[in-house]
Amino acid sequence: MKPTAANRPVVRAPAGPPLNDGHRHQGALKHWAPGYAGQVKDLGRPWVLAKHPALFLKRAAVFGFGRARRRASTARASAPGLRGGLLWLALLSLAGGCTESPAERITFEVRARSEGPPALTQGEATLTLTRAALTVSAIYLCASSTASIDLCSEARGEMLPAVVVDALDPNPIRIGEGEGFEGRRGGQGDRVLRSAQLSYGVQWLLTAARPALAPGAQASLHLEGSLETATTLQRVNWRLEVAPTAPGRSTAAVTFAPAVLRRDAVLTLVLTPAAWLAQLDLASLAERGEDEVALEPDSPAHSALVQALTSSAPPRFEFR
């Protein structure tokens, strides 16, 4: 046990220097800057030269061969230059095993689509949805096998704005654009995605006393429809706020088959509204209320919907 405060802003990481300022930007894209030759660089780290051979070679030329030119008038002019060059070559060879090409900053399309029927039947009771609006926000794509505030300290891709998604539309609909670093499979410096964190329009910043709706969000989930039994027909109109349970946390985490983020990648969130309803006790719900089915906070039905979104039936992430 070691309760420790974590820091994960749900705001965009700085778009320029200073880099690696010592603060922990959990889950946010880190070291995000227009860098050398248009590529991302990480000047705050000692191994930056190993990660960026172009910069390394440039410095080798300046400090090694430049010194040689300055001494060209002496009889032994070539020796220092050769020495400097060889020294840099030697150091380059030492770093060779750790060299990897830098990741490039890219954008990718994010879509959403519904899967499965918009209804659930239990015995004689059927709950049919006519509207299912899910707010998704603060999507962070992670390299770790489990997405978490600790294990995914540096996201490799993200889409931060809150977006309301029609969870009954089976057609893939573009919901926004994500940003990230181009991935690569295999070899040293493998850059593969394995998990993601996301929220449902409610964020809890470390500096806040309680969770709050993200800008542009009205609710996490808005369901409309009807609950019909052999003898009753009741209206369903539920609005839920699904919040993180502690400051700095995301609301849900998902894992998926290893995927590579490419320039032309499309991330599709597959939503399964029938699975959200699966743990509801429809007969019990039908007894609560007359014209409209009530959904009290923290009731088993409310908890079942929240737990479906956060554990048993969160969006499925598909990459193309």
Added chain:
Amino acid sequence: MISTLGHRTTLTLSLMLASPTNLLGGCSSDTSSGRATVILEPESTITDGIRVAEMAPGDGWSVTFERYLVALGPVSIGRDAGAPRRELDKEVTIYDLAQTPSSGDEIGRFDGLEAGRWGYFGFRTPAASEGIVAGPGVSADFVERMTASGLTYVIEGEISAASGQRCPPGRDGCCEASEGAVSVRFSLDMPNDTEYGPCESDEGGLEGFAVPQNGSVTLAASIHGDHMFFDSCPEGIELVDRRAQWLANADLDCSGEVTADELRDIPASDLFPASLYSFAGCPIPVTTAYDWLKTQLHTQGHFQSEGECTKTPL
């Protein structure tokens, strides 16, 4: 430093560094012989129990464990995550963590290790199967019971409250008419095959361990005991509260004892209100109370007390 050397010396050094051998990479390592002693370490929550003050405010329950059997093995190490692994020469064994000193018990040694960094440590808590052996103080009856059902854990104990109630879902009223002193036993037979590894130490977060030259290092496969009372799945940092009311409420038949079979019948949403519990990031999806216990047990393995391991439910 190099600039103070003669040209020939510097040139020679440069050529040596740039030699093809060096280009092939690989760092030289000391070949001295070292040793790693592996211990099984129960968290103090298992050996000492959990006091009311260590639970979430208002929960009011304390916990004692009488029996905490776990199947363990193999334990393995490797120079790095991709290198061939060495397994501890030890049969898969059932240990009783409630009878193990909180400082840990030695379960084996790796001898003849190269000094230097070893990047991989991992272990498995398997489902008991034929060939598993009894550790100290574990009776043959339990070996047979765990083997017959493919169990990883048998956890028995009691939760007690000076002023509490058991209020099972779906029942009109609680088991007790009013709050008072109450105890609930639990006897939980759980399959929970899990691979832990690579593991990293708590200090510094480096994966694996270091073997000193001509020396020894102690490697602790640590099992935490309180995760079943967590209100969320620990993900690296354990940002959690402990709550035991759910286990009291799981006594569906008000018999005074909760079993794993009872947990299978209870929807998670009936015991774990969304305002208190988060299922985000749990190793397996949670739809029943049994799932909740199972997913929490998948997170209990650690390294060197608090170090994190990658957890893979099998």
